Amino acid sequence: MALNNVKETGVLIVGAGPTGLALACDLARRDVRALVVERATTLFPGSRGKGLQPRTLEVFDDLGIVDAVLAAGGPIPVGMVWRGGERQGEHRMFDTPEPTETAPYTTPRMLPQWRTQEILLARLRELGGDVAFGTEVTGLTQDADGVTAALSTGATLRAAYAVAADGGRSTLRRELGITMSGETVDPSPVLVADVRIPALDRDHWHMFPAAEDGGPYTAICPLAGTQHFQLTAQLPAGTAPDLSLQGVRDLVAARTHLAADDVTEVRWSSDFRPRAALADRFREGRVFLAGDAAHVHSPAGGQGLNTSVQDAYNLGWKLGAVLRHGAPEALLDTYEEERLPNAAQMLGLSTRIHRGEARRGEATRQLGIGYRGGSLAVDAREGLPESSEALRAGDRAPDGPCGEGTLFDAFRGPHWTLLAIGTDTELPTLDSELVHTHAIPAYEPYGKGLFLVRPDGYVGWAGADARDGLTAYLARCGALRTS
Template sequence: MTHVLIVGSGPTGLTLAIELARRGVDLRIVEKSPVHPEGARGKGLQPRTLEVFHDMGVIDEILATGAAYPLLRSYKDGQVIWEGRMQEPKEPSESVPYPELIMQPQWRTERILRDRLAELGHEVELGIEVTGFEQDAEGVTATLSNGERVSCAYLVGADGGRSTVRKALGVGFAGETFESERMLLADVKTPDVDRDHWHLWGDMAARTLHVALCPLPGTDVFQLTAPYTGEDDLQRILDTHAGVKLTEVVWRSEYRVNIRMAERFRVGRVFLAGDAAHVHSPAGGQGLNTGVQDAYNLGWKLAVGSDVLLDSYEQERMPIAEHVLGLSTRLLREADLKRDEETQQLNLGYWYGPLSVGPRGGERVPGVYGGGRFTLLADTSERYGDAVRVLPAPEGQKGVLLVRPDGYVGYDGDEAGVRDYLSRLGVETA
């Protein structure tokens, strides 16, 4: 029996698969598309996601093939009228090892994650859709489009905003779809603008954007974005607003602004993550990153499998999703291009979560990469089994800190309470 069946192979599903695979959990990951998706789509990797990718062993390639966001350049009547940055450059520090937003086309992010998953012995099964499933107290039985019946302990829907898993569960997807707010999105080629700037045409003072061309690192392609106003010929749009000639349209899509969140993230043995659980406007670059964080939260909990951990996924991630939806919606309404501490996801935590004990419980701990294990920061000779590594306490620390596998403080207190805390979570310390 497969322990976890993951439906969907975007960044959320792939992150979850890697988190399970590196812990030796038996899994399958299926994708209804017969080919891996193309298109830059979500291209901004936030500092917190970069920390996750460090822990997962893919940060070197992410940084080597990606780039910081370029200088913004705005035009009117063929003249440059404004230049600026989305984010001022910052040097790495102990508290923020990856301070800058990194641009990385989503197709490449997914390829890097698939390569890491392959190193761990698993591959995405393309062209396979989950057409139905039943669950009981013992497990889930899923029916696949190839006629196969798969028994698994848990099923995770990471299959996007139109999630078949969510619909099959009957879980509501509360929110709004704004039909009047549509966007054209394309990957295009043109020799008419330089690749050192993100080029914008519109009235930036009035926060009105007609068209934008953003160079994608490591390619000869630009990502084109434009509000959809009835004209869908990309060349005519550029002729009208920018005077730029295209030589090729590599990929294109149309996007409608959706702002929705699932009413549940868990029903029995079935979980929802990423866009299947919450969809955002593109403002603030939150969607892909929040999905990665969902998977990073859920992976170690599925590996342990205790009721208290499985229950905590929904309890911890729903408030985060609600907060991020509010943030991205506000930035959309204000047409705000900024990227700062508010969008980096470094200040998010689980202070009021069910797993957080002590004054620092739920706080992110920078620079502690557990490699899939708990980390106990303590001056002690005690050992707590293979699931916990012990490191010396930082200077000035009072008591001990037990850092969860996802980098947040679980327990902050006297060492005498550590074993009881781990036992409550279902973690063996022998």
């Protein structure tokens, strides 16, 4: 995509990783002009973020790519522990609950990050968007009306807002002067590589514990939909990883029963040092941080890519409401309000899992993430049960039956959804493009009443009657246009 003639856009997105691509898809379906610039000449080639949690699958369902994701990926393999070249038995890293009426996706799926990005890019192009590869932001200024970015192509781009989705070493974050606070999770570096090993079976996630407890670990995981494995190998502190083909071969031969020549290809390799760090703020004027630019973490628990995609999902509808529907600009303040605490919780969870202090389970599936107590969570009902499990404003809206389909079918798309559940209370006349209304019988996961579901699938407002503040809430969020 050439940039020579591009002079302005609604949103400039810096970085074509999962965060930037998901945000671009969400904005495109809202008819918000967005430009994604990526300094690399191609999509990221590695498997790095390979686990997709159930909540992210729900996001991908809404974005129209879940079928492609499920077809390309596969289940998380059962672990197989090896010692001395002998199989010691299977190891299950987490429980696998069955799908339910309220949650159609309950177990993580395996898909290498490069494939997830390919699917997102294909969807973006279907929606009329694209990525400017080989293009870097070399300078950025902002004023009361927008941002001005100098690009490495020589072009100057004007945008209403910009989003830094350029990874943990974000250039844009540093230019904004936003610092990150955190800790080293583990001083030992980790080598990660995508390798081909035809001699190894693809039915298990192969684990090779160190000869002594506390020593460096090695794991080789088959990557669904490919002929490759992801190799992860912890190295002694102070070691400089050898990322070459021969270096990877020698490591595999030293750590496993496999011979060096059994590694026939290294498709991609890298190294990292597990660290947990959180940006001090997620916004500076008209520029937002999202994904790894806002939070870096240990990969344990498979939370990072998922949290990053959900950053984009939270920010996308808010930018759309401000730019397309006249919502107050203050709505954008709720992005940091909602996402920064969730990112902090994710960092803590990932660190505890890395250190063996917590197990992968309900929390890592991310279906319990919500925004209770936030300024966009308004619950006007009285006499609610004291149980914390009862649905409240700010919670994820459960799936369930709705007419001939499901509630998720009703939610799918960039609109709001007003549910009248088990009630015949009078409803206001609303713009049917912005707010879809559905009346269904009483449904236990919700109870009875009116529930306004945000475009990102969370209950924003709940009440017994529309007079409990429904229209004021919609006006605040740019969804009140009356027909």
